[in-house]
Amino acid sequence: MHRTTTWLAVVVVAGIAGCSTKPQAPGQRAMATGDVQQAALASYIKPGDLDTYYLFYSGGHSGQVFVAGVPSMRHIATIPVFAPYPGTGYGFDEESRKLLGDFTWGDLHHPALSKTDGDYDGRWLFVNDNANNRIARIDLHDLKTKQILGPIPNTMGNHGSSMVINNTEYALVATRFSVPLGSQYAPLEEYATKFKGAVTGIKVDPKDGTMSIGWQIMTPPFNWDLGATGKGGSDGWAFWTSYNSERATGKLESASAQRDRDYVAVVNWKAAEQAAKAGKTFEVGGGRMIDPAKTAGVMWLLPCGKSPHGVDVDPSGEYVICSGKLQPTSTVFSFKKIQEAISRQDFTGNEDGIPVIKYESAMLMEVPVGLGPLHTQFDGKGYAYTSLYVESAITKWKLPPYAAGTDPKSVVVDKIPVQFNVGHLVTAEGDTRHPQGTYLVAMNKMSKGRHLNVGPSIPESSQLIDISGGKMKMIYEAYTEPEPHFAQLVRREILKPIEFYPKEENKDPNAIWAPKDARVIRNAATHTVEGRIYAIRSYFEPGRVQVQEGDTVVLHVTNAEQQRDEIHGFGIVALNKNVVIDPGETKTLKFIARKSGVYPYYCTNFCSALHQEMQGYLEVVPAGQALAMYRNGEGQMLPAPAHDLAARH
Ligand code: RUQ
Ligand code: CUA
Numbered sequence: 001m002h003r004t005t006t007w008l009a010v011v012v013v014a015g016i017a018g019c020s021t022k023p024q025a026p027g028q029r030a031m032a033t034g035d036v037q038q039a040a041l042a043s044y045i046k047p048g049d050l051d052t053y054y055l056f057y058s059g060g061h062s063g064q065v066f067v068a069g070v071p072s073m074r075h076i077a078t079i080p081v082f083a084p085y086p087g088t089g090y091g092f093d094e095e096s097r098k099l100l101g102d103f104t105w106g107d108l109h110h111p112a113l114s115k116t117d118g119d120y121d122g123r124w125l126f127v128n129d130n131a132n133n134r135i136a137r138i139d140l141h142d143l144k145t146k147q148i149l150g151p152i153p154n155t156m157g158n159h160g161s162s163m164v165i166n167n168t169e170y171a172l173v174a175t176r177f178s179v180p181l182g183s184q185y186a187p188l189e190e191y192a193t194k195f196k197g198a199v200t201g202i203k204v205d206p207k208d209g210t211m212s213i214g215w216q217i218m219t220p221p222f223n224w225d226l227g228a229t230g231k232g233g234s235d236g237w238a239f240w241t242s243y244n245s246e247r248a249t250g251k252l253e254s255a256s257a258q259r260d261r262d263y264v265a266v267v268n269w270k271a272a273e274q275a276a277k278a279g280k281t282f283e284v285g286g287g288r289m290i291d292p293a294k295t296a297g298v299m300w301l302l303p304c305g306k307s308p309h310g311v312d313v314d315p316s317g318e319y320v321i322c323s324g325k326l327q328p329t330s331t332v333f334s335f336k337k338i339q340e341a342i343s344r345q346d347f348t349g350n351e352d353g354i355p356v357i358k359y360e361s362a363m364l365m366e367v368p369v370g371l372g373p374l375h376t377q378f379d380g381k382g383y384a385y386t387s388l389y390v391e392s393a394i395t396k397w398k399l400p401p402y403a404a405g406t407d408p409k410s411v412v413v414d415k416i417p418v419q420f421n422v423g424h425l426v427t428a429e430g431d432t433r434h435p436q437g438t439y440l441v442a443m444n445k446m447s448k449g450r451h452l453n454v455g456p457s458i459p460e461s462s463q464l465i466d467i468s469g470g471k472m473k474m475i476y477e478a479y480t481e482p483e484p485h486f487a488q489l490v491r492r493e494i495l496k497p498i499e500f501y502p503k504e505e506n507k508d509p510n511a512i513w514a515p516k517d518a519r520v521i522r523n524a525a526t527h528t529v530e531g532r533i534y535a536i537r538s539y540f541e542p543g544r545v546q547v548q549e550g551d552t553v554v555l556h557v558t559n560a561e562q563q564r565d566e567i568h569g570f571g572i573v574a575l576n577k578n579v580v581i582d583p584g585e586t587k588t589l590k591f592i593a594r595k596s597g598v599y600p601y602y603c604t605n606f607c608s609a610l611h612q613e614m615q616g617y618l619e620v621v622p623a624g625q626a627l628a629m630y631r632n633g634e635g636q637m638l639p640a641p642a643h644d645l646a647a648r649h
């Protein structure tokens with residue numbers, strides 16, 4: 001089946017070079033051109049074989065992270081982060097409910113893997129929430145969300161996030177919207193003066209990845225868009241693009257496109273850290289804010305044309321690439337030149353006291369990449385790849401050094417059309433010090449019906465491009481749930497996830513490992529029932545839980561299996577409850593039994609031939625009626641009558 005789809009997709013891809021939106025049915029084109037065969041083989045992973053890369057791509061406003069294998073592009077898993085996901089029971093048990101708090105969604109754009117010495121180390125994945133101003137950490141030990149930090153103070157729209165530095169001491173973030181500091185009110189008329197932006201250093205504990213708010217840097221009221229962190233010689237520095245340096249409100253579409261150039265913020269985060277340590281901050285809205293106008297050496301502004309979106313730093317750390325989406329070029333800045341300009345005070349002015357570096361002093365070349373350049377990635381072989389939203393293409397171009405008098409046009413070496421309107425792109429380990437130079441995934445915003453018609457709610461498309469040779473080659477495309485923004489593409493060897501939780505490591509005080517340890521205890525005074533439930537193929541112990549109407553019910557369910565892929569669920573019919581418990585894991589469900597009746601519970605994850613038999617009953621006894629399974633209505637629930645047990649043994 002997969003084989004057939006592969007061939008079909010390849011034929012479709014091969015047939016579309018001219019940008020026609022009409023896919024051809026299989027058989028309409030000659031199949032066996034050499035290119036089609038090559039592409040099919042290049043992305044084909046035969047059943048049972050493993051992909052060579054993990055692709056972690058953001059789920060945008062679905063709030064989740066998707067995991068696929070590359071080169072097959074097969075979706076393997078969904079990691080729920082900012083929204084409940086019944087598939088893994090996320091958002092139903094007490095722990096994940098606490099993580100989500102009162103929020104039911106997030107807008108997840110930029111995943112960033114943890115790094116050691118500038119290369120991925122397979123420990124954590126950090127992801128931003130553009131909507132509710134949060135940042136989350138996924139542990140790659142089990143690929144689960146372990147912390148959601150936020151709301152981040154003085155932040156509205158955590159978009160320029162999350163940028164993980166070389167040794168993961170910080171995830172650096174910037175607010176998209178500027179607002180009055182400290183969540184105060186000021187009328188929009190005072191936007192240009194009272195509204196502020198902020199760049200924040202989120203401190204990451206090197207031992208366990210725990211995040212906390214470090215320091216913040218106050219900025220003029222621009223819209224901060226995307227960031228990149230330094231490496232090599234630029235380690236200790238970070239860069240963010242902005243739009244709306246016009247400080248306009250209203251229709252930004254035109255109002256924020258008045259100036260020919262907006263700015264890249266050049267931030268010395270080590271200096272910011274020092275300033276915060278030295279107490280050069282003021283408290284606002286729960287953050288410790290540095291005013292860069294008063295604390296020199298923390299922030300500069302660098303003009304970049306026009307309304308830039310992406311900023312990226314090449315693997316050496318020397319070249320900072322900024323793409324103005326309203327001009328057909330990507331600008332290459334030299335970090336060395338930026339430093340020289342700073343030390344010479346080669347400034348052309350300031351914005352709210354922050355010096356503006358002279359553009360010509362820091363710029364190396366404006367590369368004519370094409371229309372609507374957004375993001376740039378690298379192959380580690382001296383080339384950059386820039387996504388062109390307007391042109392629906394990827395441009396490959398040569399990074400400096402350039403000989404004197406190099407014609408900017410000659411730097412562009414290849415271009416490939418994509419279908420359609422590419423946003424982000426990712427190359428294998430493309431934002432590390434050692435990109436792999438193998439694959440590139442273009443994450444397109446429109447698919448325009450290159451798939452079976454699924455009605456007006458159309459998925460996005462992601463296309464796999466081979467960049468191992470001189471010319472880029474399109475080899476596969478897949479459809480993705482709304483909506484991939486950025487992604488991380490990492491060699492499978494870097495990750496070593498566990499396959500089940502060893503019971504010795506389960507620290508939950510309510511974990512149990514034998515049916516005899518299952519128990520249910522009722523406290524009549526507090527109207528609380530607390531139970532430890534044992535789950536194994538193919539029964540729950542106890543198979544019956546009795547509570548009184550109005551009781552608060554707390555159930556700790558342990559999946560006692562110690563084998564890979566033996567997952568159990570615990571769903572309660574009609575009560576909107578479902579947890580899914582991985583082998584060796586304990587999860588807690590808490591609810592109030594509001595209405596009397598009998599509510600079956602059952603295993604929601606198909607686990608064995610007798611999966612369907614894995615069930616029990618929650619009896620909610622009407623208020624005022626005696627509880628037959630307790631002595632005097634409290635204490636430990638009595639064993640079920642023998643006839644009940646007989647069915648099981
Ligand atoms: S964005 S399509 Cu939210 Cu990263 Cu550029
Ligand atoms: Cu346990 Cu199905």
